[in-house]
Amino acid sequence: xxxxxxxxxxKHKEEVQHKILSVARQTVAEGGFAAVHMSSIAxxxxxxxxxxxxxxxxxxxxMAEVFRRVTQREVLVMSEIAASGGAAAPRLTDALEVFxxxxxxxxxxxxxxxxxxxxxxxxxxxxVFRRSYAEVLGLIVEDGIASGEFxxxxxxxxxxxxxxxLAESLIGPLADEPTTTTGDRSADxxxxxxxxxxxxTGHP
Amino acid sequence: xxxxxxxxxxKHKEEVQHKILSVARQTVAEGGFAAVHMSSIAxxxxxxxxxxxxxxxxxxxxMAEVFRRVTQREVLVMSEIAASGGAAAPRLTDALEVFxxxxxxxxxxxxxxxxxxxxxxxxxxxxVFRRSYAEVLGLIVEDGIASGEFxxxxxxxxxxxxxxxLAESLIGPLADEPTTTTGDRSADxxxxxxxxxxxxTGHP
DNA sequence: CCATGATGTGAATCCGGATTCATTTTGAAA
DNA sequence: TTTCAAAATGAATCCGGATTCACATCATGG
Numbered sequence: 346x347x348x349x350x351x352x353x354x355x356k357h358k359e360e361v362q363h364k365i366l367s368v369a370r371q372t373v374a375e376g377g378f379a380a381v382h383m384s385s386i387a388x389x390x391x392x393x394x395x396x397x398x399x400x401x402x403x404x405x406x407x408m409a410e411v412f413r414r415v416t417q418r419e420v421l422v423m424s425e426i427a428a429s430g431g432a433a434a435p436r437l438t439d440a441l442e443v444f445x446x447x448x449x450x451x452x453x454x455x456x457x458x459x460x461x462x463x464x465x466x467x468x469x470x471x472x473v474f475r476r477s478y479a480e481v482l483g484l485i486v487e488d489g490i491a492s493g494e495f496x497x498x499x500x501x502x503x504x505x506x507x508x509x510x511l512a513e514s515l516i517g518p519l520a521d522e523p524t525t526t527t528g529d530r531s532a533d534x535x536x537x538x539x540x541x542x543x544x545x546t547g548h549p
Numbered sequence: 550x551x552x553x554x555x556x557x558x559x560k561h562k563e564e565v566q567h568k569i570l571s572v573a574r575q576t577v578a579e580g581g582f583a584a585v586h587m588s589s590i591a592x593x594x595x596x597x598x599x600x601x602x603x604x605x606x607x608x609x610x611x612m613a614e615v616f617r618r619v620t621q622r623e624v625l626v627m628s629e630i631a632a633s634g635g636a637a638a639p640r641l642t643d644a645l646e647v648f649x650x651x652x653x654x655x656x657x658x659x660x661x662x663x664x665x666x667x668x669x670x671x672x673x674x675x676x677v678f679r680r681s682y683a684e685v686l687g688l689i690v691e692d693g694i695a696s697g698e699f700x701x702x703x704x705x706x707x708x709x710x711x712x713x714x715l716a717e718s719l720i721g722p723l724a725d726e727p728t729t730t731t732g733d734r735s736a737d738x739x740x741x742x743x744x745x746x747x748x749x750t751g752h753p
Numbered sequence: 754c755c756a757t758g759a760t761g762t763g764a765a766t767c768c769g770g771a772t773t774c775a776t777t778t779t780g781a782a783a
Numbered sequence: 784t785t786t787c788a789a790a791a792t793g794a795a796t797c798c799g800g801a802t803t804c805a806c807a808t809c810a811t812g813g
Contacts, residue, residue: 349781349782349788350781350789351780351781353780354780354781354789354790357790358790361790382770382771383770383771383772384770384771384793387793392791392792393791393792393793394771394772394792394793394794395772395773395774395791395792395793396790396791396792396793398771398772398773399789399790399791403771403772404770404771404772462666462667462672463666468666468724472721472724475717475721498740498743498744499736499737499740502718502737502740502741502744503740503744505714505717505718505721505722506713506714506717506718506741506744506745507714508717509710509713509714509715509716509717509718509721510709510710510711510713510714510717511713512713512717513679513709513710513712513713513714513716513717514706514709514710514713517676517679517709517713518709520672520676532703533703533706536702536703536706536707537706537710539702539751540702540706540707540710540748540749541710541748543747543748543749543750543751544744544745544747544748545744545747546747547743547747552756552757552758552759552810552811552812553758553811553812554759554810554811555810555811557810558759558760558810558811561760562760565760586800586801587800587801587802588763588800588801591763596761596762597761597762597763598762598763598764598801598802599761599762599763599802599803599804600760600761600762600763602801602802602803603759603760603761607801607802608800608801608802
């Protein structure tokens with residue numbers, strides 16, 4: 346026995362992985378998944394192409410990992426808001442608004458996470474991602490129903506509808522190449538939020 | 550001068566093009582865009598691969614054309630319903646229901662048209678497609694506002710929200726491999742329709 | 754029947770980026 | 784210092800389907 350992994354080694358390995366993921370994340374945030382190439386990631390991370398494969402079995406896996414990390418953060422932000430106490434309606438409003446504001450803040454990333462075609466592995470993660478959002482929103486709606494704020498309704502479907510409404514109306518338009526200059530977007534946010542609130546609040 | 554295109558020739562050319570488009574459409578309907586290969590299209594149409602390129606400059610163009618034709622039909626169906634007379638609310642209901650029913654009738658095609666990643670050219674068409682749907686729905690909402698059935702609202706955003714809600718809640722779930730066996734889907738349709746109607750009808 | 758250009762053919766080529774792997778470098782222990 | 788194994792390297796390879804193209808066939812008008 347003349348070699349054994351040690352603390353230092355392990356730490357270094359972790360750092361490298363982190364570096365790779367970080368560079369990849371940034372690349373995605375700037376140019377979407379389409380802009381990601383193993384060679385450029387390697388270059389930007391100060392590594393050789395082959396080295397990436399010491400840490401990730403394939404580009405698809407790397408992309409999936411990046412996706413997972415970014416979306417986890419996003420969902421966390423929303424779920425924290427959802428978990429805050431108080432009436433359901435304002436919580437729902439807040440949750441929807443956060444989604445919207447964050448999306449408009451980093452449109453490229455938002456587009457990448459919600460719509461951009463990548464590959465099967467990432468698409469699978471995307472499903473999880475969307476479902477997570479739906480779950481968070483669904484929980485709020487359930488609370489509202491329990492407390493009598495909202496009428497009874499199919500929370501699963503309703504939650505999906507809200508996710509779809511947000512995605513389509515906010516990010517869909519971003520699919521056009523040039524990010525349309527805006528500011529009146531905040532008006533859009535209002536419209537979307539009241540759309541969803543009306544829908545959930547219903548009226549007998 | 551020893552050759553000139555004639556009626557017969559032109560007709561034949563058209564037939565071949567039609568055949569190609571038809572075969573391609575069917576392939577997409579059965580297996581999505583992923584299942585389309587120039588070679589198999591050619592084989593199924595009884596042609597050589599190269600022949601396809603006599604009629605379409607590239608696979609992307611062929612796909613885009615297929616997409617365009619199929620979606621035109623779809624939008625037409627909905628817009629006819631939208632244009633029928635009567636109050637806005639029932640028209641909106643009908644329009645949404647038609648979308649839903651058709652989507653569930655051919656899930657693979659619906660997924661292909663709404664979500665499946667293909668290529669830039671098709672993605673551009675998809676944008677047009679979605680916008681067309683939104684326009685149709687938006688017109689109904691405008692009618693409703695004009696007639697006092699619905700309160701004033703941002704019709705453009707609202708229309709997008711409805712398209713998103715439909716897409717996400719109906720077709721999103723279809724992204725899972727095995728088309729989940731169903732029947733209770735019609736319950737989902739009801740939930741989606743009332744979601745949208747509540748949203749648009751609002752409540753003072 | 755001939756000349757001409759359109760149309761059809763399908764095997765060979767192209768393509769661009771992911772992936773591999775023989776080689777070199779580095780770190781650990783003895 | 785030496786030896787073993789992990790880690791790094793990056794040029795060469797691989798890949799699979801779109802695309803091309805040299806050649807054959809067909810339709811047209813003379």
